[in-house]
């Protein structure tokens with residue numbers, strides 16, 4: 001039987017999201033095909049990788065994580081600048097870990113101020129991520145939005161319990177929001193509906209379907225993202241047409257495969273950096289292959305590896 | 316695949332003679348469609364009907380075995396539709412231009428780099444032997460050496476048909492894969508494969524080129540075929556593997572109804588990049604990938620990725636409920652409770668083992684969910700856990716009253732304490748299992 005190339009055409013297409021303002025703005029999403037299927041249709045925007053910066057670092061972090069930033073690890077702004085100038089970061093994600101009530105419990109005013117300083121210091125789009133504490137994030141992120149009005153930050157994660165306050169602040173002060181749901185297609189959609197009911201348009205929403213790292217639930221994230229993508233493309237479900245983001249750096253670098261030394265687990269091998277870099281890069285490429293538009297990653301080498309794949313697949 | 320009982324019934328004699336053991340031809344047809352009967356049981360089916368039925372029941376992508384490792388037989392594009400079936404085979408390349416030490420080191424890695432995970436042993440599958448020298452004698456010698464050095468299945472690679480034949484003869488009966496038959500030499504290579512019980516890679520510069528001659532190999536009596544459509548980089552590999560699967564599953568193109576092989580080792584010299592290409596190949600439809608080495612640090616993420624992509628998304632692996640003894644616990648040893656999700660169990664058990672602290676591990680049946688998932692599903696919660704602890708009989712084995720819960724469910728400690736009553740003291744453990752050893756030692 002003669003071969004003729006088969007192409008898939010979908011009735012729907014993923015929406016877009018633009019972050020940052022002026023000539024620093026970057027757009028993701030808008031694809032009319034499944035990931036990297038350039039032979040099927042249009043993929044107008046490359047997936048983007050935002051490099052993480054923490055305002056406080058867990059002392060348990062393995063050396064492979066700390067080494068690339070040793071000199072700047074206590075200064076998030078210097079860290080962000082280093083990510084941009086030395087490691088080529090195209091976006092920065094500020095992780096406001098210090099606001100966690102179970103940690104340093106820094107207040108909202110501090111966070112808003114830090115974001116302002118960060119904005120002044122960098123020339124790439126900025127994502128601002130809460131500590132994951134539902135109540136505190138609502139307070140902190142709302143303040144961040146207010147004080148930095150009009151900067152078109154990407155702010156999150158907004159979850160079922162706190163989305164009202166966070167999404168309303170994004171709407172009121174001109175920012176975009178991360179809509180996070182626990183690895184479930186219907187809950188992802190429900191969150192988008194709830195947020196758009198507040199008045200924030202779909203072009204201001206990106207979905208975080210709860211990211212499991214390689215070996216720790218990556219397969220669940222993978223399948224949920226494929227199903228979201230198919231709902232957006234094949235079923236043309238407009239409430240599923242928000243692009244997808246994955247907050248994966250912090251998930252990957254806590255895996256035991258990354259943290260254990262060779263003495264602790266001889267089968268893992270001596271080169272902890274190589275293991276860690278590939279643990280993160282593998283999770284990253286898996287997320288992209290299942291539909292992600294924006295990755296939050298930590299290690300510069302891992303970022304570079306994933307970016308090379310993006311460039312080649314999109315060429 | 317996919318003939319209904321009625322469609323099968325139309326091909327049967329319709330005499331209801333019962334010799335097949337079924338009361339009627341229709342009943343037999345239904346049993347066939349449901350996979351509960353075999354066609355041979357009916358002595359009266361025509362050859363024509365047999366051909367139609369076996370053609371229809373052949374999988375759209377043929378299963379091919381190389382040594383003990385099977386590939387192919389995939390039925391879907393997305394793993395949520397139906398589990399992916401036969402995990403991508405990972406091969407390690409050696410050539411007859413490498414010195415002995417290098418060959419030995421690579422074969423040793425192939426044989427010994429394995430990881431334990433969720434009760435499974437993860438390892439690479441195949442040895443690819445390349446006739447880089449062009450010399451048939453050297454190649455044959457290396458094949459013979461490899462046969463003595465590894466139990467893994469073999470891929471024998473040469474452009475020289477005589478060398479391929481020498482290698483195939485040496486490996487006769489081992490189910491080796493010959494690389495490669497091209498449009499020009501496929502008759503010869505197929506004959507060599509047939510004579511030596513080998514399978515064949517059909518290789519061409521494009522999917523189309525390959526599709527043009529696989530039928531010749533089949534006609535020559537070799538049905539076990541693997542396709543190399545000439546990918547030289549990430550993009551062409553992604554395209555080819557996609558198109559082959561589409562042709563097989565959507566267009567039912569029998570000429571492309573075979574698993575694929577990707578020579579990733581030839582696409583880059585950078586070991587990190589090679590690992591990335593391998594990730595893409597595993598997720599997106601490769602049957603075999605050939606790597607330049609099987610080193611621990613690259614294989615750990617790669618094997619786990621393969622495991623994750625190929626697991627059944629509907630059914631998590633689970634452990635039996637009960638008391639697990641780690642490091643020979645006694646009456647004074649701590650008691651830890653967690654869920655029966657296999658991944659959770661193995662991580663926690665591994666950490667306890669590493670700590671060398673004798674410990675009682677209580678595994679509770681929560682339908683295979685992780686700690687937080689089970690908590691949010693209302694299964695790993697105080698009023699379910701307390702009766703389990705009581706019923707488990709752990710109390711009879713210990714002389715203290717402390718029970719340690721995972722740090723991620725610290726919020727249940729009060730209620731759990733209340734449910735258990737004063738006979739127990741609930742202690743909040745660490746969040747991550749990797750911090751457990753220090754925690755246990757400090758108890």
Ligand code: B12
Pocket residue numbers: 181182183184187210211212213216217220251631651652653654656658659662663683684685686687688689690691692719720721722723744745746747748749751
């Ligand atoms: C994969 C996954 C799923 C899978 C299930 C996988 C499974 N078999 O459990 C699916 C898709 C089915 C799922 C469903 C749900 N999920 Co879920 N899921 C995850 C995910 C991504 C990974 C979970 C995992 O596999 N972890 C790995 C295992 C090994 O972790 P673990 O069991 O916790 O064990 C670790 C520690 O707890 C510790 N440990 C374990 N035992 C012990 C014992 C002691 C004593 C100590 C000290 C330590 C310790 O060791 C391990 C390693 O450090 C997490 C997010 C995340 N990143 O964690 C969300 C997550 C757990 N899910 C969540 C939710 C809400 C749900 C749902 C309710 C949502 C829904 N869709 O309805 C459902 C519930 C299920 C149901 N049927 O009702 C939430 C929970 C929110 C919360 N904080 O309570 C999470 C955190 C996602 C999120 N951020 O929103 N989920």
Ligand code: SF4
Pocket residue numbers: 327328329330331332333334335336337338339340341343356357358359360
């Ligand atoms: S043996 Fe064949 S002909 Fe006889 S009843 Fe069975 S199916 Fe029909």
